[in-house]
Amino acid sequence: MSEARSGAGTGAPTVLRMILGKRLQDLRLGAGVSLDEAAKALRVKPLTIRRLEKAEVSLKILYVELLLQTYGVGRQEIDEFIELAEQANRPGWWHRYRDVLPGWFTAYVSLESGAKTLRTYEPHYVTGVLQTHAYARAVLRAGFPNDSDEELERRVGLRLRRQSLLTKPSAPTLWVVMEEAVLHRVVGGPEVMREQIDELLAAAELDHVSLDIVPFSAGAHTGAFAPFTYFRFEEPELPDIVYTELLSGAVYLDQRSDVAAHLEAHNRMSLLTSTTESKALLNRMRKEYT
Numbered sequence: 001m002s003e004a005r006s007g008a009g010t011g012a013p014t015v016l017r018m019i020l021g022k023r024l025q026d027l028r029l030g031a032g033v034s035l036d037e038a039a040k041a042l043r044v045k046p047l048t049i050r051r052l053e054k055a056e057v058s059l060k061i062l063y064v065e066l067l068l069q070t071y072g073v074g075r076q077e078i079d080e081f082i083e084l085a086e087q088a089n090r091p092g093w094w095h096r097y098r099d100v101l102p103g104w105f106t107a108y109v110s111l112e113s114g115a116k117t118l119r120t121y122e123p124h125y126v127t128g129v130l131q132t133h134a135y136a137r138a139v140l141r142a143g144f145p146n147d148s149d150e151e152l153e154r155r156v157g158l159r160l161r162r163q164s165l166l167t168k169p170s171a172p173t174l175w176v177v178m179e180e181a182v183l184h185r186v187v188g189g190p191e192v193m194r195e196q197i198d199e200l201l202a203a204a205e206l207d208h209v210s211l212d213i214v215p216f217s218a219g220a221h222t223g224a225f226a227p228f229t230y231f232r233f234e235e236p237e238l239p240d241i242v243y244t245e246l247l248s249g250a251v252y253l254d255q256r257s258d259v260a261a262h263l264e265a266h267n268r269m270s271l272l273t274s275t276t277e278s279k280a281l282l283n284r285m286r287k288e289y290t
Contacts, residue, residue, distance in 0.1 A: 014055075015114030015233065017088040020081070021055040022237040024067060028053075031071040041070040059085040097158040100151055104249045108229070109158075111241060113165060117232040119175045119266050121223055125187070126196060127176050129163050130203050135196040136160065138188030166209070175210040177223070177269045183213070183285045194289040197282050204279060212270045213278040221272060223265035230262055 028038055028049075035046040042048065042063055049067075051057045064085050068078045094101060094109045101109070112118065112129075120127050125139055133156060140155045141147070147155070165172060186193055204211040214221065228244040242253040242262045253259060 014088055014092055014110050015235070015238065016084065017059060018055040019235050019237045020059060020085055020088055021053045023081075024064070025053040026237075027068065027071045027073060033071060038067060038070060042066055058089050061085060093161070094158065097154060097161075100154040101158060107252060108243050108250065109162060111231045111243070112162065112229075114233060115172050115231040116234040117173045117175075117230075119177075119230040119263070120228070121177045121266060121269065122182060122227050123179045123224065124182065124185070124227065126178070126182060126200065128159050129166060129174065130176065130200060131159060131163075132192070132196050132199050133160060134188050134192045138192060142187075166203075166206070171208050173208050173210075175212075175266075175270070177212045177214060177266060179224075180213055180215050180281065183281070190289040194286055197286045197289065201279065201282050201286075204275070204282075210275070211278055212273050212275070213281050214269055214272050215277070215281060218272040221269060223269045228262055230259070230266060 035049050038049045039046040136159045137156050203209050231241045239254045240259045242259050
C-alpha cells in the first residue's frame with residue numbers, strides 16, 4: 001500500500017489481512033528464508049510472496065499453510081493462523097455496497113472500520129462520518145449527477161452506515177479539522193445547512209470527537225491543499241497510514257516521512273483555532289441559516 005494508487009483489482013485489504021501479511025513477513029525473516037526461497041516452496045514468483053505480505057492479494061489457504069511449514073511453524077500455530085486467514089478473506093460489511101463503492105475507496109472503508117484514531121482535514125465539505133442524510137444526499141448528487149435515484153440512495157446508505165463506527169463500544173477517536181469555507185458553501189439549502197450544523201455541534205460534545213474549524217482570518221496555512229485522513233491502529237504490526245483523494249482515485253501513504261508531514265500539518269492547523277472558537281463560529285453560522 002506504500003505510496004500506492006488504489007485500484008479495483010484485488011479488493012480492499014482488511015485490517016486483519018494486513019496484520020497477517022505482516023506476521024507472514026516476520027515469520028519468514030525470523031526463519032532466515034529469502035523471498036526467492038519462499039517463492040520456490042510455492043512454485044511461484046517472489047512478487048507473489050511480497051504481495052501476500054503486503055496484503056495486496058487474498059490469503060490463499062494452501063499458500064499460507066505451505067509457507068508456515070517452510071518457516072518451521074508448529075501445527076497448532078498453523079491451524080490458528082489459517083482460521084484467522086479464513087476470517088480475513090471474508091468480505092467486510094461494505095461488500096454489499098460494491099455496486100456503488102469505487103474500488104479506490106474500498107480500502108478507506110476497511111481502514112476506517114479498524115482504526116483506533118482518525119484525524120482528518122476537510123477544506124470543502126463536512127467529513128463523511130458527520131454528514132446528515134440530507135447533506136450527504138446533496139453532496140453525492142453533485143458528485144454523481146448521472147446516478148439514478150436508487151443508486152444515489154445506495155451511496156447515501158453506505159455513507160450513513162459508516163457513521164456507526166462513532167457509536168460502537170470501541171469507538172475510535174475522531175479529530176476533524178475543517179475550513180470555515182465548508183460552513184459557507186450552501187449544500188442543499190439553508191434548512192439542510194442548519195440541520196448539518198446542529199449535527200456538528202452535537203458531535204463536538206462527544207468525548208471521543210474533536211472538531212476544529214480554521215477561520216478565514218487564519219489566512220494561508222501549511223495544510224491548505226487537499227483533504228486527507230490519517231489512520232492509526234491499535235495493532236503494533238500496522239503502520240500509520242494517510243489517505244488523500246484525487247478527482248478520480250486516491251493515494252494511500254505509509255512511508256514514515258509522508259505520514260509525519262501530514263500529521264505535523266494537522267497539528268499546526270489545529271493550533272489556528274480552539275474548541276471554544278469553533279463552537280462559537282458554528283453557532284454564528286447557524287443563526288445566519290435561520
